[in-house]
Amino acid sequence: MLSLSAKSIYGLKATLYLAEHFGQGRLTIKEIATARAIPRQYLEQIFNQLGRAEIIRSVRGKYGGYQLARSPAKIPVSEIVTALEGSIELAPDTNEAVDVIHDLLKEAEQALSAVFSLSLAELVELSKKKRQILNFTI
Numbered sequence: 001m002l003s004l005s006a007k008s009i010y011g012l013k014a015t016l017y018l019a020e021h022f023g024q025g026r027l028t029i030k031e032i033a034t035a036r037a038i039p040r041q042y043l044e045q046i047f048n049q050l051g052r053a054e055i056i057r058s059v060r061g062k063y064g065g066y067q068l069a070r071s072p073a074k075i076p077v078s079e080i081v082t083a084l085e086g087s088i089e090l091a092p093d094t095n096e097a098v099d100v101i102h103d104l105l106k107e108a109e110q111a112l113s114a115v116f117s118l119s120l121a122e123l124v125e126l127s128k129k130k131r132q133i134l135n136f137t138i
Helices: 006-019 029-036 039-053 077-085 100-116 119-136
Strands: 056-059 064-069
Touching: 006 029, 006 039, 006 064, 006 077, 006 119, 029 039, 029 064, 039 056, 039 077, 056 077, 077 100
Parallel strands: none
Antiparallel strands: 056 064
């Protein structure tokens, strides 16, 4: 089964947290790491990569912290995963004209691409709906 690395999972959790708090100022690495149960030093490494990819922005100093570099609606999941993993390609090109395995993997790649095209804003909404359902059933 295809699985993302811990780095990508943590990166998605952390950026989702930033998206949930978008417009509320900067958040400290400690707050984000604690809220999402991510090892702080590992999160710093992840945020360095996301900063280089211009997904998040950091400010040093007493009032420093982290925030998204742009609106959560403008940041697709694919951009975060690509910044942390590199491109994800399930079906490399083959020389065979009729390759059923290649076709199957291409289909899976298209489905994955559709899911990864969701924005952080859409994930925030999905997360809210899920919490509402969980709160309702308790």
